[in-house]
Amino acid sequence: MMLLRLAELNAAYAQAIDTDQLESWPDFFVEDCLYKITSADNHKAGYAAGIVYADTGAMLRDRVNALRTANIYERQSYRHIIGLPVIGTDQMSAETPFMVARIMRDGKTALFATGVYLDKLRETNGKLRFVQRIVVCDSSYFDTLLAIPL
Amino acid sequence: MPQAPTPNGPSRLPAWSGDVTRVPYWVYRDKDLAKTEQMRLFEGPVWSFLCLESEIAEPGDWRATVVGEMPVVVARDTDGSIAAFENRCAHRGALICLDNAGKGAKDFLCVYHAWRYDLRGNLRSVAFRHGVNGQGGMPKDFSLEGHGPRKFRTSTTCGLVFGTFHDETPDLETYIGADVLGHFKRILDGKKIEIIGRYVEVLPNNWKMYAENVRDSYHASLLHMFFATFKINRLSQGGGLTISPNGGCSVSTSLAPMDSNDKTYNDIRSVDDDYKLEDTNLLDVVDEHNDLIRQQIVTIYPNFVVQKTQNAMAMRYYTPNGIDRTNLEWIYFGYADDTLEMRQRRLRHLNLGGPAGFVSMEDGCIGGFVERGIATALDESSIVEMGGSGTVSETTRATEAAVRGFWVLWRKMVGV
């Protein structure tokens, strides 16, 4: 049943990010993927540019690599709460709401982003992967910086 | 964040003795100073960025923005001219426009008591001005002409709209200065620009720290590892720093790398030659202007930036959000005649900028590190002496000349 499979996929996705297993995050996508973080206003206006824009698996791995070795940001972690998906009639697309709290090294926990994942999926060798995950944040405002992927 | 004690008014501020090679930390923290800054600087002899001309292309199109912390409306009038005015009803002060933008307005109606304004912000009518059933109403001598929100003088260059409150602000192009304007035009002139994204990054610091950061050509390759490793911006690459005659506008330019055996950065943290990108699309640059320039950061005093990094283009408009927060608005753009391939390249290169940018995410947090570092050091000063004490153009970027230039003009305007 698609609903259960998707819920399971999203749970694993959240766990990978929230437990700092970022190296496994690109594995949730096919190689010719599109991962983009945008906002509701940008999405509605049809603006193509995201604050993160990756259209190859290699770009996702580069992002993890950069976070690990190049970029400077304070230690932080996320807690994803991912809601139940609304599955498209083609069964291979979904719209799933999420909330992400950010926990900073000084102990501050704050709601960092809310929004919806616009997903397209593909099954290869019995494994479900994202062909597209557009992260549409409800707000266009981002506090300080966005380092870890949503 | 702990709030530092605030001295009572600018007259009681510790003195800024000496020149701009030392910047006292209280300039970022004093609440009364922030009010003075609003009056003398943002509402003083500066040109503030208002919007793109294309955003208000037709008569009746308008956008809401801020100048410093003042809410502002900018609109296209019926005759095609552009007007800007304070977004404050003359009656009891409510916002006149309640959304970010609108199209095809005939006039503006305040929601509170229905006072009506034309597209230039002139008060046109007052509801029940002559009373109801012969009773009430405004005094007979009340004049519509004598009341209204404060109005800006506007000017445009390269498709951008700027506004000033002050009679003595020199014309826009003189203010920017011929040298800086030349670089500004390199990116914008003769091109129809198209917005492709718009995001706000809320910085945990006073706006002036960000004004320093965008003028700080010294930090770029040291804080940002991405630049140095991939030779997008190393101080040993060709380039330089251009500063306008008033000190406030600047351009930091870096050219494409020439020397593949550059050893300048061998012992510096931000260079790791083992670090390779798997997807090199991010570094696939087309020299659109045939000038070998890889990155250009153009700053317009006090709080606007146009930049081109590789093939990514963005504007940045940063405004105070209280004394210890700054709203940094990123406007990503392309040229209207971009090929699909070029547009795709811009989308990829934009990963360098914005709140999640491989380069610029660090500028998002660095001001907060300074805010926290100086928490109890308001009588201490920073050292802004890289390259000496000058505030003029240089052929090196290993200098803090443009940061000093910002402070020279700031002190002149704010009177500190």
Ligand code: FES
């Ligand atoms: S406040 Fe605008 S009409 Fe009264």
Ligand SMILES: [Fe+2]
């Ligand atoms: Fe920077």
